Amino acid sequence: MPDPKKPKADFSDVESGSSSTAPEAPPPAAERTYTVVKGDSLSKIAKRYYGDAQQWRRIYEANRDQIKDPDLIHPGQTFRIPD
Amino acid sequence: MHPHGRRFFALALGVAALTAACKKDAPPPQDQAAAPGAAAPAFTVSAVELGSRVGPDKRVTAATTSFTPRDTIYVSVATEGSAPSTTLSARWTYEDGQVVQADSQTIAPTGPATTEFHIAKPSGWPAGKYKVEVAVDGRPVETRDFEVKR
Numbered sequence: 001m002p003d004p005k006k007p008k009a010d011f012s013d014v015e016s017g018s019s020s021t022a023p024e025a026p027p028p029a030a031e032r033t034y035t036v037v038k039g040d041s042l043s044k045i046a047k048r049y050y051g052d053a054q055q056w057r058r059i060y061e062a063n064r065d066q067i068k069d070p071d072l073i074h075p076g077q078t079f080r081i082p083d
Numbered sequence: 084m085h086p087h088g089r090r091f092f093a094l095a096l097g098v099a100a101l102t103a104a105c106k107k108d109a110p111p112p113q114d115q116a117a118a119p120g121a122a123a124p125a126f127t128v129s130a131v132e133l134g135s136r137v138g139p140d141k142r143v144t145a146a147t148t149s150f151t152p153r154d155t156i157y158v159s160v161a162t163e164g165s166a167p168s169t170t171l172s173a174r175w176t177y178e179d180g181q182v183v184q185a186d187s188q189t190i191a192p193t194g195p196a197t198t199e200f201h202i203a204k205p206s207g208w209p210a211g212k213y214k215v216e217v218a219v220d221g222r223p224v225e226t227r228d229f230e231v232k233r
Contacts, residue, residue, distance in 0.1 A: 009209040011183045014202055018173070018188040021141050022196035025168035025189045 126164035141197040152207035173200035
């Protein structure tokens with residue numbers, strides 16, 4: 001049981017580190033996002049990221065939570081761009 | 084049947100029987116568990132050791148559970164198995180429950196490996212009892228107690 005009268009130890013200057021003989025795991029791939037600007041459409045964004053406007057459905061499916069109508073997206077919306 | 088024919092027939096039967104016997108004694112197929120592509124062993128912690136020094140292989144070279152205030156304190160975690168990504172962590176606590184330090188290392192082991200965590204305190208460790216808890220992906224797997232003496 002710690003002594004309540006004992007002053008609290010100060011560990012603010014503790015230095016630490018770690019290393020391993022195992023290779024470090026690659027960091028998880030950063031999720032790509034895109035913020036809609038005026039004049040954008042899902043096809044346009046798909047063309048930009050996939051080189052194929054027909055891939056618009058991938059972006060639509062990944063962002064169903066915020067796209068009600070795929071023909072109606074709004075400037076300022078930020079969409080996840082799946083790989 | 085011609086006598087030569089009977090002899091030939093008997094010989095043929097004998098050869099067939101011998102062949103069958105040989106086939107019966109043929110060695111069993113190779114152990115499938117050792118076949119290439121078999122599932123890799125699961126990742127596990129095989130040993131945890133405290134000490135005041137580690138070698139280039141990250142193993143403790145001076146094992147102890149009693150340290151001086153100026154020591155760097157190492158915990159070496161030996162693991163087996165492989166994992167595409169797993170996070171080993173060490174959480175160091177003092178006797179009053181204070182968290183001294185918590186560190187983690189995310190690794191992609193392909194076989195036996197050793198990972199070390201260390202802490203140092205330039206102004207000197209307060210004397211007392213400490214504990215280090217080693218966890219894999221946030222799940223505690225081992226704890227070790229140690230002491231700092233003046």
